[in-house]
Amino acid sequence: MNSSPAALVLIGHGSTLNADSSAPTYQHAETIRQRDLFSEVVECFWKEEPNFRQTLRSVNAKRVYLVPNFISSGYFTEQVIPREFGLSGPITRMAEGRELFYCDPVGLHPVMTETLLHRAAEVVAKAGVPIENPRKSACLLICGHGTSLNDNSTKIIQQRVEEIRARGLYADCQMVLMEQKPFVKDWRSHTNCRDVIVVPYFISDGLHSFEDIPVLLGITENVRVQGVQNPHNENGRRLWYATAIGTEPMMADVVLAQVEKFNADHAITTTAESSPASIIGFPLRRVGQVVISENHELRHRNDVAVEASSLRVIADWVAWRELLRTNAQGEFRPLKAAPNLPRGWRFPLASEANVALALQFLYPAALANWHLWEQGKLPVIPYLETADRQTGRYRIVRALPAAALEELTTTVCARSCLKQRLWGPNPARITAATGELPLLCPEACNYFIEKAREKIKGPQTAEE
Ligand code: SF4
Incomplete structure (x- = not known):
């Protein structure tokens, strides 16, 4: 993909209870931002800030790709997101001359099959205990939630399963579900393979991938705290467990693949028109709990008089986002404008545009x-x-x-x-x-x- 003057908005669900839900959306947006393919890359969430409605106010580009970081289509991608963004179809032309390109959810793209295979191979490689011949002895189980309300996700998983079976890389590949047949808890009877690899088809880690599925599989250690200890040996069989597919770094490429697919499906070509960088427009020195120096350094307002050498330097956007994620006690900050920003840091930036980007993470919109x-x-x-x-x-x-x-x-x-x-x-x-x-x-x-x-x-x- 060529460098484009268009913006990318990656849309996640988010949560007011913990940071796990939004973490992969931030992770993939950051990966794409570093590749410098779009004039702007912005995250937004249904349950966190920045919310859907406010997001477009922060975007300058005339062309905006909206990519739902969702595992399947359904109520959110078909009703909530179109309503909140004011979409009229795949392409929406807004009054101010802006075009919105609404891409399919990431989980629908065929390259998810490669992503699943990569994750399955990686989980075995990381354990350092090889499976000698997976074509003969290994079964790959793709685990979904399973619900009578929306069977789109089970259809998508079944499609992935059939594509993986067709590759013949594993002796078997099956779909298993948490809450309906074929139950993941019955994994022992679904296959006779000696090695069983389970990959959750979820967009983020959380209660299901860290607690529910391990319990259903019979894994006794605390996956959230101890990480995954693979393989689990049971009566001569080996069980390998991966965390949610949505946390796989390759998912950033799936996002880009959805943009490419949209361009191909709708004959969209990139234009030479440039979009203005984010600007502040006035000599900004204070916002919320943060002060900004003339040379673009951000600090907590209570650290103005602290010696620079005593403050931890925030080196990049990942560290900045990590700082904003929790309070001084390490607790999740669901409210970005809560007056509980930790102290003890400074964030030197190169330009006003970077200050504007830092503010977008700090106090969205x-x-x-x-x-x-x-x-x-x-x-x-x-x-x-x-x-x-x-x-x-x-x-x-x-x-x-x-x-x-x-x-x-x-x-x-x-x-x-x-x-x-x-x-x-x-x-x-x-x-x-x-x-x-x-x-x-x-x-x-x-x-x-x-x-x-x-x-x-x-x-x-x-x-x-
Ligand atoms: S004032 Fe703060 S807490 Fe109240 S609705 Fe607005 S953002 Fe939320």
């Missing part, structure tokens, strides 16, 4: 929201409209009483967040000191929606 606010164009979304867009177990937040809503805007927004809330009862009067970027909140975030649900139903459990 903050710069774009401020520019829109200054122009009187920032849409402010009433709570009920945000609540109406919620799906599944979050639909109930529509029933939040007005008094409870007001209480949450105090306990969640005013006490736990640095943003100035524009929606709901008693919205903020926006104030900004010279050189400061105000953090604006134009609609209830996913963290707030989570708290609204808790207010009605009680705390969410990890199993939900």
Whole structure:
């Protein structure tokens, strides 16, 4: 693929409970960003910031590829994402002259077959215990969730299984499922092969790949804490377990393959038109808990007077994202604008464009929201409209009483967040000191929606 002036938006599900869900989306976006193929590479999530609706405000390119980092098509890829991005089909031409190219979910691309084979071979190679002749003695099991609500993912797995069987690289290949037949817990009777390799067909690691599937397989160690100890020996048979396929580094190539496929399917050619780099547009010195020096160095605002040599240098974007992921106690930070950014670091950057990118990770869409606010164009979304867009177990937040809503805007927004809330009862009067970027909140975030649900139903459990 040639270097393109287009932007890539990688769309993940995310979670308000842990960082596992969004980690692969960040990982693959970073890999693609380093290849310098797009003018911008942006991540966004349904359950984390930046959310779907705000994402396009932060993108400058006229052509934008949207790639769902989802394992199959279904409710999210067919209804939620098109609705949230305002899509009218595979190609959407927006009023401001922007084109949105909506690609298929990564899990549908045929190159996933190569990715599965790579992951299976790698898990054996890493263990240092070879399988002498996998064509005779090994069975590859592709493990999905299995649910009566959406059988698209099982169809996709079955397709992958048939493609792998046709290659003849393993004595057998089968689909197994957590919650319906053929059950993964029955793996011993599905095959007579001495060696059995299990690869979960999930987009991210988490409860299923770290806990549920290992238990169903009979693996007793704590995979999340100890990692995978392969192979597991049982009555003369050997079991090899890989973590979720979505964490495989090759998935970045699957994302790019979906873009290539879209271009081929829709006869899209790249153009010479350039898109402007992200700009700040004013001498920015402070935003949230961070200060920015004239020579583009970021620090925690409480570390301004600290000797530079005493601060840990953030060397790259991966380290920056890792810093932002947890608080000083190592706990996940689901709310990006929570005032709990760790101290003790400095992030020297080369340009204003890099500062803008760092801010996009730190406080997603903050710069774009401020520019829109200054122009009187920032849409402010009433709570009920945000609540109406919620799906599944979050639909109930529509029933939040007005008094409870007001209480949450105090306990969640005013006490736990640095943003100035524009929606709901008693919205903020926006104030900004010279050189400061105000953090604006134009609609209830996913963290707030989570708290609204808790207010009605009680705390969410990890199993939900
Ligand atoms: S809804 Fe409240 S907690 Fe969420 S970003 Fe806005 S102000 Fe912060």
